[in-house]
Amino acid sequence: MESPFKEEILKGKVALLTGGGSGIGFEISKQFGKHGASVAIMGRRKQVLDSAVATLRSFSIPAVGFEGDVRKQEDAKRVVELTVKHFGRLDILVNAAAGNFLVASEDLSPNGFRTVMDIDSVGTFTMCHEALEYLKRGGPGRSSSSGGTILNISATLHYTAAWYQIHVSAAKAAVDAITRNLALEWGTDYDIRVNGIAPGPIGDTAGMSKLAPEEINSKAKDSMPLYKLGEKWDIAMAALYLVSDAGKYINGTTIPVDGGLWLSRPRH
Numbered sequence: 001m002e003s004p005f006k007e008e009i010l011k012g013k014v015a016l017l018t019g020g021g022s023g024i025g026f027e028i029s030k031q032f033g034k035h036g037a038s039v040a041i042m043g044r045r046k047q048v049l050d051s052a053v054a055t056l057r058s059f060s061i062p063a064v065g066f067e068g069d070v071r072k073q074e075d076a077k078r079v080v081e082l083t084v085k086h087f088g089r090l091d092i093l094v095n096a097a098a099g100n101f102l103v104a105s106e107d108l109s110p111n112g113f114r115t116v117m118d119i120d121s122v123g124t125f126t127m128c129h130e131a132l133e134y135l136k137r138g139g140p141g142r143s144s145s146s147g148g149t150i151l152n153i154s155a156t157l158h159y160t161a162a163w164y165q166i167h168v169s170a171a172k173a174a175v176d177a178i179t180r181n182l183a184l185e186w187g188t189d190y191d192i193r194v195n196g197i198a199p200g201p202i203g204d205t206a207g208m209s210k211l212a213p214e215e216i217n218s219k220a221k222d223s224m225p226l227y228k229l230g231e232k233w234d235i236a237m238a239a240l241y242l243v244s245d246a247g248k249y250i251n252g253t254t255i256p257v258d259g260g261l262w263l264s265r266p267r268h
């Protein structure tokens, strides 16, 4: 689908996306690039990165991939520094890296719980922590009046409760808290806007194929009044809105992009 946004809304901006090589993260990378941004993507799998970078470049998007694990502070630091070295500055950080699997709470080991917290929550904070120096107003390559922006990819699981997703629900609740607290502190002190997107079920993603819910593909769907599968494009358009000047007065908010699904209850 064509983007409703002008092609140059991110002209001159540099974005770093964790998990930017696949799924929702890749679509955001692509749309940012198509709207004028230079794009650095970070991920653990070299092959995935290489193929994502090749695809981005095929759209004439200035793109580079850096291997790294958000669980390692030294990786986060290195990748942020390499991004700035490569493109000269950093304007947008997107935390899209996430880990997930379905497991009943009683079968989940504390280490399994910790692993997802480490990737989603601690990883998000670590990336923000390492990027701060470059995102703050007056940071390298930016004016003394404007800071950069951070976008955290969350979920809607923790708005209520979700079967077999205690680890992800807890991790994304923490992500939302990080979004609000950094928005308060860094928005005030450094003019950095920090927002989130909470995607609903999005087609053609690892999340959907891993998690999804046979129930979503079958009967229970009939009892979900607002059920509609989203597209990666829907998340990328919300991301463009939030990180561009269109979203300049939005700070500390996580926008659900799920067609209203989280509101739904079985029909009586």
Ligand code: HXC
Pocket (backbone or CB within 6 Å): 098, 099, 100, 101, 102, 103, 107, 108, 109, 110, 111, 112, 113, 115, 116, 154, 155, 156, 157, 168, 200, 201, 206, 207, 208, 210, 211
């Ligand atoms: C139970 C599991 C498990 C499973 C791992 N563990 N998989 N427990 N069921 N299916 C436990 C292990 O037993 C271990 O605990 C601990 O987790 C760490 O496992 P490792 O395999 O060593 O971890 P690692 O290799 O680092 O892999 C991380 C991962 C993996 C999270 C387990 O799946 C991953 O990296 N996935 C990333 C890709 C991904 O899933 N992306 C889609 C995100 S979608 P013990 O105690 O045995 O040592 C998304 C959507 C959210 O986030 C919202 C949905 C609506």
